[in-house]
Amino acid sequence: MIRYWSLILGPCLAVAMAISMNASGWDNKACWAGAIVTLCVVWWIFEPIPIPVTSIIPLAVFPLAGVLTKEDIARAYGDDMVLLMLGGFMISAALAHSGAHHRLALGLIRIVGGHSSRRIVFGFLCACAFISMWISNTATTLMMIPLALAVIDQSNDKKLAIPLLLSIAYGSSIGGLGSPIGTPPNLVFMREYESFTGITVSFTQWMSWGVPVVLLMTPLAGLWLTRHLHFKGELTMPPTGPWRAEERRMLLIFGLTVLAWVTRNEPFGGWSVWLGLKGASDATVALIAVVAMFLIPNGRGGQLLDWDTAVKVPWGILILFAGGIAIAQAFMETGLSQAVGEQLSVLSGLHPLIIIVFVALSVTFLTEITSNTAITVLLMPILGPAALAANIDPMLLMLPAAMAASYGFMMPVGTAPNAIMFGTGAVPISSMVREGLVLNFIGAAVITTVCYWLVG
Numbered sequence: 001m002i003r004y005w006s007l008i009l010g011p012c013l014a015v016a017m018a019i020s021m022n023a024s025g026w027d028n029k030a031c032w033a034g035a036i037v038t039l040c041v042v043w044w045i046f047e048p049i050p051i052p053v054t055s056i057i058p059l060a061v062f063p064l065a066g067v068l069t070k071e072d073i074a075r076a077y078g079d080d081m082v083l084l085m086l087g088g089f090m091i092s093a094a095l096a097h098s099g100a101h102h103r104l105a106l107g108l109i110r111i112v113g114g115h116s117s118r119r120i121v122f123g124f125l126c127a128c129a130f131i132s133m134w135i136s137n138t139a140t141t142l143m144m145i146p147l148a149l150a151v152i153d154q155s156n157d158k159k160l161a162i163p164l165l166l167s168i169a170y171g172s173s174i175g176g177l178g179s180p181i182g183t184p185p186n187l188v189f190m191r192e193y194e195s196f197t198g199i200t201v202s203f204t205q206w207m208s209w210g211v212p213v214v215l216l217m218t219p220l221a222g223l224w225l226t227r228h229l230h231f232k233g234e235l236t237m238p239p240t241g242p243w244r245a246e247e248r249r250m251l252l253i254f255g256l257t258v259l260a261w262v263t264r265n266e267p268f269g270g271w272s273v274w275l276g277l278k279g280a281s282d283a284t285v286a287l288i289a290v291v292a293m294f295l296i297p298n299g300r301g302g303q304l305l306d307w308d309t310a311v312k313v314p315w316g317i318l319i320l321f322a323g324g325i326a327i328a329q330a331f332m333e334t335g336l337s338q339a340v341g342e343q344l345s346v347l348s349g350l351h352p353l354i355i356i357v358f359v360a361l362s363v364t365f366l367t368e369i370t371s372n373t374a375i376t377v378l379l380m381p382i383l384g385p386a387a388l389a390a391n392i393d394p395m396l397l398m399l400p401a402a403m404a405a406s407y408g409f410m411m412p413v414g415t416a417p418n419a420i421m422f423g424t425g426a427v428p429i430s431s432m433v434r435e436g437l438v439l440n441f442i443g444a445a446v447i448t449t450v451c452y453w454l455v456g
Helices: 002-023 028-046 051-065 070-077 080-098 100-112 117-131 137-154 161-178 184-197 203-225 245-263 270-274 282-295 315-334 336-343 345-349 352-366 372-389 395-404 416-422 429-454
Strands: none
Touching (some): 028 051, 028 315, 028 336, 051 315, 070 315, 080 100, 080 137, 080 184, 080 315, 100 117, 100 137, 100 245, 117 137, 117 161, 117 203, 137 161, 137 416, 161 203, 184 203, 184 395, 203 245, 203 395, 203 429, 315 336, 336 372, 352 372, 352 429, 372 395
């Protein structure tokens, strides 16, 4: 019922926003931008139609209303970060198709050990955090859930099920901050920060912020989830079998791709400068890797990546990203970003640490009710001008917001891993809310600490 009413409420609020802005002296372009963004916010939150479909609205309407040109829209679809995300999704699909990620996960779990329930949970948590740095958190969760259910069936510990399943969902979200391709909000931030300041955030620079968050958050989450686990007993993990040619080749391509990302600009200018390839980007690396995977045999009559696998990437996220780029540009060109930022100039009287805490907590709880990518898309064009109005570095507002968007642990709708884990029926929502609420605050504290000390 609420979705039906939101289908009507969205256009009504959009019209009201346009009328109000017009009465306040805004020009037609700004009124259209405000109306479309209002409509998108309502429909993104309540989802009367799929989120990607809502994201098409600004791409279709902005050129008609004269807010942006058709060339602006084309650039939004072909933006470098959209292409990087596309390449990252296809690499993730190839890893999952080869089964290499399954071997990595079991290897990490065995390293931690299965001598007690606590160590089993830590093993799954660490494995999910590492794997989700490189492939989607959704794929990570789907891969690990059957393993966890098998472990639960073998264990005599009646308390193991809930912490173990939660460790998969939470670990998959935690690890996404470790690399730019780990989760879409990371790339939304990188793109909008560069657009707003002209400063490019490199692959390694993101990792210098994201990896410390992951390294701090993973053990803290593990300690919280295992506080009531005391059972000790050995568990037999499923065998991985001998290495297959497909796994070896896929991990080699993946390793070379990560190496190319990390060394593109560093050290001493990176290979892009050494080889005179100044036009190279992280998207270039990803797409070359994708082409290579389509060409390299997998050792069993096919290639490392085929189109039937590649076509299953989440195209809706790419459309949402492109729509977000268009919204951000419309905000900037119509002056809405500056106006909203000036309204938030009151922040200038607060200590930066307090501001970061407020942003991190606000975004963490906002993402419990709607898409983390949508929240990031909406906030980035606002937080940059707000930071300038408050006379602080835009990074101090934009970075914690982007990070906190992935750390909603309370509700099934907060993240895809939460929804998948809740769908097993083994974790009551009361347990999820109770455990996730504490982790929401822990996550905000970790993000605040890292952003303040490493960026501030």
